[in-house]
Amino acid sequence: MTADGISGAGAVTDPKPDATAPAANPPPKPDSPGAVAQPADAPAPANDAVKKPDGAKVAPAPAKPDDAGDGDPSVDVPASHPVYYEKVDIVDDDPPRLDFIKPLTAQPPPLAVRALRRQIEDVCRLVRILFQDDKTRLDKFFRQLHLTADSGLRGQTSSVEIGLDNLQDVKDSIADxxxxxxxxxxxxxxxxxxxxxxxxxxxxxxxxxxxxxxxxxxxxxxxxxxxxxxxxxxxxxxxxxxxxxxxxxxxxxxxxxxxxxxxxxxxxxxxxxxxxxxxxxxxxxxxxxxxxxxxxxxxxxxxxxxxxxxxxxxxxxxxxxxxxxxxxxxxxxxxxxxxx
Known part of the structure; x- marks a missing residue:
């Protein structure tokens, strides 16, 4: 009976490795011809997808911000992108309105960002029409629309998808x-x-x-x-x-x-x-x-x-x-x- 629990004439046992025996394929030394030294923390080669040992793939890197949403308004802007609007303010006019402020070096916003801004401005106009005699609800909905514009349009981490979700919540509240x-x-x-x-x-x-x-x-x-x-x-x-x-x-x-x-x-x-x-x-x-x-x-x-x-x-x-x-x-x- 062997250590692996297999007995008989055909059983083969693994010999113990000889510490003095050289490796079958020793790695080339850094100073040997054709060898290239690799630092321990060297980054992996840049590929569209990196294969893991189990066969799974890591999602490719996000597209550049310039390419996001140029043709399809349903395509969201990546999580990190150029600043299209650095500030969104409530202008306390009679009636109130939202003011979208761009940085001096701002790039033209993609189609998805422009479409969200138009939707927010349309809802602002409807709120001014329906609640012109209700100052409390007028201010309440403009604060909600300001937060919606802030989450979907302002800064590098704004998300059109989150902005659209918040805008739908505001629309439902207006209907109620x-x-x-x-x-x-x-x-x-x-x-x-x-x-x-x-x-x-x-x-x-x-x-x-x-x-x-x-x-x-x-x-x-x-x-x-x-x-x-x-x-x-x-x-x-x-x-x-x-x-x-x-x-x-x-x-x-x-x-x-x-x-x-x-x-x-x-x-x-x-x-x-x-x-x-x-x-x-x-x-x-x-x-x-x-x-x-x-x-x-x-x-x-x-x-x-x-x-x-x-x-x-x-x-x-x-x-x-x-x-x-x-x-x-x-x-x-x-x-x-x-x-x-």
Missing amino acids: AYTVVRGKLWWSNVTLLALSVLYCGIGTAVFRYNLGQWPWLATAGWQTLVVAALLIPVGTMAGLFIEFIFRVNDDIPYEQLRAINPGRWKPFQRALNTTIVALIFAAILAADIIKVGVSNVLLNEFVSGKPFLSLVIGFVTGFAFPYVRDLVQQVRPVSRDAAR
Whole structure:
């Protein structure tokens, strides 16, 4: 029985190495011909990948910063890269904004960096539109956007990937916070509708007291125009309120928030503008310049025996303002060639 536990005639035992025997292939001495001395801490040869003893490969060195993100905006900038923006500040204007400061010797930023900056600036603009009357949330979201720009754009260690993740978190927070703004806008629209009803009620009482009849009994003449002046504001506020409910009734994703108030009008301003357009629209219909019908009812008849149609004119203007705007824009003088 041998030391390895294998017995028998065919068993072979390893002889003990002879310390005095020379090595089979001794390494060349430094002073021998063709030998090159290698320091102990000499770096390994520069290859794209270094093979480990077990066959695994080490990832190649990152690409140069100049080559990162030049063609594909989804390609992130390497962990260490030139400084494209050395500072990002919040400028306390009214409304606030972000200021991106480049170093004097800055290289042109790659496509991924420029795309992230544009996205951050777009979100800043939306925050200014949605929260123009909410100073607390306006400042809160600008601080978050400042941190997002700082992590994704400033310095050598900024990362576009981290910046995009932070920006998505800010977008989700904006969408969640809009429910508070929606509640304030709802109360504003209800208040304007109540004021228009109050205005109509007071006007109706004055009409009844001075003329001895209810306004809706007027059939022709200047009385129908008075009725229109009383009912059109009520119909306009009702149309604006219903349009607002339909537009923001469900949960609104971030992508649809930009369409909420693109003109940055305050509720009172929007209501006044729409009421003026409704009065002009009614004057155009009264002059029979254009004829407009809803179902089988001709709105032009509000001055010829159907004064209640003034309420419908106001409602249509508030509820379908783009449609009325296009109709009013058609009323333009047309020059004709005299020689024709």
